[in-house]
Amino acid sequence: MSNVADMIDAVRSAGSVGLRGHSSRKVPLGERRPDVWVGAPSGVVEFQADEMTVRCGAGTPVVELQSLLAERRQFVNLPDSTNGTIGGALATGVSGLHTLGCGSIRDTLLEMKFVDHEGRLVKAGGPTVKNVSGFDLCRLFVGSFGVLGFAHEFVLRTRPLPSSRFWFSAGVANVDELREVQVAFFRPWSLLWNGERAWLCLAGDPRDIDEQIAADRRSWEVVGGPPDLGGMTRRRVAPNALPDVVAAGAGRAVGEVGVGVVHQPDPFFEPVVDRARQAVVERVLRAFDPLGRLNPQIDRAYL
């Protein structure tokens, strides 16, 4: 852990600096390594349940934050994590398994304070859920692996916990049946498919959940949760191409249906082919860190 002054000091004095939390998440590593490492401040600064916002240090563990919010029956839409920090979750930008119902992780961050490449403190966004004042640096930072600046404090949007939430599973043998399931349920939180079975997460009033399950012709059984996706590689695909990609995985790949993410056992890297987009990316990187001193260990090809 460190405080903001340590972060500023490191950015101003070292040749290159790495920012890390609990190192619990996969990041695309390149050849370079930073001269020094720093951490980010931890702790909840202010939780305003009636505003549905929470202000916290970037180094705050996700579990610690979620358990505090749960006392007021709220949560933040971040992927489940046993050990990671909020900063790590936002820096890697990977959405959780409830994207279908809860939306992207990128909609979670409202305001951010960061240390820029010259050691200046910069604020982006604003503390209210609704805000279009200025350009949206917050969404740009989510998933940027900390190469644009080192975030030290966030304001996050919280949501009410549903009164109940259940995972179900049933055999779903083919693409036609999968499409039937996709349109049968009202705003499920998750729908996963491995080519043979589907896993469905429904949240809300338990009576509504019972009615929806009873109305479907399949026999859904309650299960403890989603299949184990540990060690899998995420791959983005167009949602309408997902069934084919999953089918090609012969039962070993699991797709987030309607979202367009396939978890597959084999490593996968799709190089960016859009040159016009890549030119913008390179200009953004140069604008925010001209010498590439922030998190030099990150392989820029993944950005």
Place this chain on the structure above:
Amino acid sequence: MTLVDDLAAGLPVGSVTSRAVEAILYAHDASEFEGRVGAVCFPESTEQVQHIVRTCAHHGVPFVARGSGTGLAGGATPLDGAVVIVLTRMNRVIQVDPVNRLAWVEPGVLNLDASRAVNDLEPRYGLHFAPDPSSQQSCTVGGNVANNSGGPHCLAEGVTSAHVLACDVVLSNGDVARFGSEGQHESGLDLRGAFVGSEGMFGIATRICIRLTQNPPAMRTMLIDFSSVRDGADTVGAIIADGIVPAALEMMDRLCLEAVEAYIHAGLPTDAAAALLVEVTGLRHQVGAEAEHIADIARAHGARSVRVAADEAERALLWKGRKTAFGAIARIKPNYYLHDTVVPRRALPDVLDRVYEIARRHDLLVLNVFHAGDGNLHPLLVFDRREPGVLDRVHAAGEEIVRASIAAGGVLSGEHGIGIEKRDFMPLMFSEDDLAAQMALRNAFDPSGLANPGKVIPSPAACGDVHAVPDGVWI
């Protein structure tokens, strides 16, 4: 060759003009600001937009993309002879995937037409495009993307950014880049997220992939009235604090209720100080439980009555009252100035008191009709432009309202954007370093600086001079 000749060389006949009528028409949007047009183009394809942008680059002339021109902050007002690129002819719905709930549309498709077209093409799926600004009958999806527009139902559904999966964007050098993708954006720079809400200063979206939302099977719409504005505002905070996020949670004050009732005759409580329009949607048991809970909370906060819409016709009537409020106001005075700030919900009662006090002091009538659930205030200052000196009072009151909102921990704009209107207020919310970071982002997207210049970010000289009037603009 002149600019107009060069533009015409790559466009169908009749697609470019610099005639006086168009120059006057396209010199402004729905804001108070008047600009100056260099030429007006009506492209019908991405390639034509590329041609226009490349021609502007060749001549060193700025360009401004616009849709229906419903923006209220001057974002589509051309400054200093910019070329106006009118995208309303690019209004095709290109492709709909109802199962995965997404559609590709051109930027000139009207917001409400996007939902209509999806239902015409795929009637059995019950889908809609969730952002619903009050101007949704006339504003375009491209404009929604530029402003990251909101609307009453964005309380639960989120603003436009949450409903845009990808954009094909013509950059200021004429290249086309795709930001985002149909599939969930994974790690990496979210240029889509940065682009949405960039007010035309990062490039021009010519194809937009929107997310479609399932229509709720059940809904309940309630009108709850109060004998004080503060009771209504307290009820809003209490509903949210209790873990209920209604689909919409709107407030109208007495003057607004009176104006709307005289217009639509819906039996609105014109003797109430304020009324909340609350809608809960979803599956039937949840909707029923939440509606009852909201009514209990409201009664505990002094609600006089709770009216539940009995059928779709009554629901539509109540919403008509909310959505036509701005038009109804013409019964009071011919002109209005609509503000847009956001404050923390807990600050709503105090800031509303301040708004009334500010209006009184400037001898102006103010009506409040706004997205209370988001803390998104929309004070409407109504006036008669013919009254000498009234515009000065309107602008002075407006500035005080903006300052009061920021002082209460709020932000400059919830959904209208910054444009010209609030450009010089940005230093109230951001430091010079904060603004430099935003400008760096703009320069990375548009190194030429020709995409809608002079908006959003104040020039360094204007930083200390709040609400300086930009060059070439008449208020």
